Amino acid sequence: MAALDRFLKYVKIDTQSDDTTHTTPSTEKQKNLGKVLVEDLLELGLEDAAMDKWGNVYAHLKGEKAERIGLNAHMDTALESSGKNVKPRKIKNWDGSDIKLDEEKVLSTNEFPALKNHIGKDLIVTDGKTLLGADDKAGIAIIMGVLEYFKDHPEKKHHPISVCFTVDEEIGEGADHFDIKKMKADYAYTVDGAEINHVDYRNFNAQSVHIKFEGFAVHPGEGKGTLINAIMVMHEFLQSLPQDQTPYDSDGEQGYWHLTEINGNSVNCECSMILREFEKDVLEKRDNELFAIRDALLTKYPNAKIEIEITDQYQNMAEFLKKDPRPLFKAIESIKRCGLDPESKAIRGGTDGAQFSRMGLTTPNLGTGSANHHGPYEYLVVQDFLKMIDIIVDIMTIPEQEKTTRITD
Numbered sequence: 001m002a003a004l005d006r007f008l009k010y011v012k013i014d015t016q017s018d019d020t021t022h023t024t025p026s027t028e029k030q031k032n033l034g035k036v037l038v039e040d041l042l043e044l045g046l047e048d049a050a051m052d053k054w055g056n057v058y059a060h061l062k063g064e065k066a067e068r069i070g071l072n073a074h075m076d077t078a079l080e081s082s083g084k085n086v087k088p089r090k091i092k093n094w095d096g097s098d099i100k101l102d103e104e105k106v107l108s109t110n111e112f113p114a115l116k117n118h119i120g121k122d123l124i125v126t127d128g129k130t131l132l133g134a135d136d137k138a139g140i141a142i143i144m145g146v147l148e149y150f151k152d153h154p155e156k157k158h159h160p161i162s163v164c165f166t167v168d169e170e171i172g173e174g175a176d177h178f179d180i181k182k183m184k185a186d187y188a189y190t191v192d193g194a195e196i197n198h199v200d201y202r203n204f205n206a207q208s209v210h211i212k213f214e215g216f217a218v219h220p221g222e223g224k225g226t227l228i229n230a231i232m233v234m235h236e237f238l239q240s241l242p243q244d245q246t247p248y249d250s251d252g253e254q255g256y257w258h259l260t261e262i263n264g265n266s267v268n269c270e271c272s273m274i275l276r277e278f279e280k281d282v283l284e285k286r287d288n289e290l291f292a293i294r295d296a297l298l299t300k301y302p303n304a305k306i307e308i309e310i311t312d313q314y315q316n317m318a319e320f321l322k323k324d325p326r327p328l329f330k331a332i333e334s335i336k337r338c339g340l341d342p343e344s345k346a347i348r349g350g351t352d353g354a355q356f357s358r359m360g361l362t363t364p365n366l367g368t369g370s371a372n373h374h375g376p377y378e379y380l381v382v383q384d385f386l387k388m389i390d391i392i393v394d395i396m397t398i399p400e401q402e403k404t405t406r407i408t409d
């Protein structure tokens with residue numbers, strides 16, 4: 001089956017995850033895709049393909065060298081936009097003119113200048129009502145395309161390949177039930193990015209922060225000098241944070257603090273925020289800043305209470321790649337051999353690969369040839385998508401001159 005047909009088949013299966021169910025998978029329907037993927041993997045000759053009770057799918061392809069390379073893509077789609085009833089539309093040999101998605105939405109180079117790089121190529125777009133789901137079904141279809149290539153070319157010597165398709169990446173739980181032993185790989189790649197000449201290995205260090213404020217309650221009519229309003233203390237706290245370091249003000253290598261939720265009344269209130277920084281010590285500085293503001297406010301309002309709870313979420317995987325740069329070097333070489341200029345950008349978020357890296361499986365991220373993820377403007381560039389298969393085939397292929405020993409288990 002052609003890789004693109006496979007992609008079109010996968011996007012029609014609704015796999016949107018849900019961050020309110022607190023189950024794994026967060027939505028049963030992700031298993032509908034999982035079942036199809038197991039069938040496809042078996043058909044491609046990966047005899048041990050199976051889905052576990054969490055909905056994660058694992059499979060292994062034997063190869064000729066001890067270095068086992070893992071490939072991962074996620075099955076779920078984002079919360080921001082529906083993934084139901086996706087109606088992908090192909091635009092052949094795109095001429096650069098505006099693409100009318102529906103009555104209101106237009107995909108154009110004015111709003112999305114990166115599109116200019118794809119004039120003359122074929123695009124897959126949405127009907128404006130849903131996301132496309134190239135994030136990350138393009139990744140899944142690319143991995144299947146690599147496996148199909150080796151099925152059709154039994155003469156090509158290649159590394160043993162470990163495949164894992166995971167659930168619930170979009171709600172940050174993709175690695176929660178990932179079984180590193182089942183994966184059986186020395187290093188891996190997530191195929192979950194955008195541009196195909198990118199290999200991304202730097203991501204945020206991430207923390208979530210929960211702060212509780214307790215005021216001092218007396219009748220407001222007799223509150224002079226005594227009543228402390230928890231909401232006002234919280235307001236002062238938030239105003240003391242650097243106002244020019246929010247997501248609105250930052251990009252590239254800059255970090256931020258981002259208020260995500262507030263709740264409460266004049267006696268008790270609380271807020272949640274996330275902290276993001278590429279450098280660990282800068283993140284620590286942010287933590288210390290929170291404690292310093294707390295101390296200053298408690299000095300000002302000795303009868304108030306402020307409790308800060310900080311939780312680590314994920315870590316910059318660059319630290320792990322310093323120890324084992326093999327996957328990075330290999331990807332850079334293959335991107336070059338396929339005629340592209342390798343690039344790397346700092347990922348302003350986390351990836352499942354960052355979590356896998358922390359678990360002991362170093363996993364940088366590769367592209368999929370798609371863009372504008374999580375919404376109706378998402379699109380796939382067909383030629384880039386197909387080229388990504390070539391790049392990963394190159395990563396997996398062992399050069400003729402290299403001596404090899406077949407690994408059988």
Ligand SMILES: [Zn+2]
Pocket residue numbers: 074135136169192
């Ligand atoms: Zn993704």
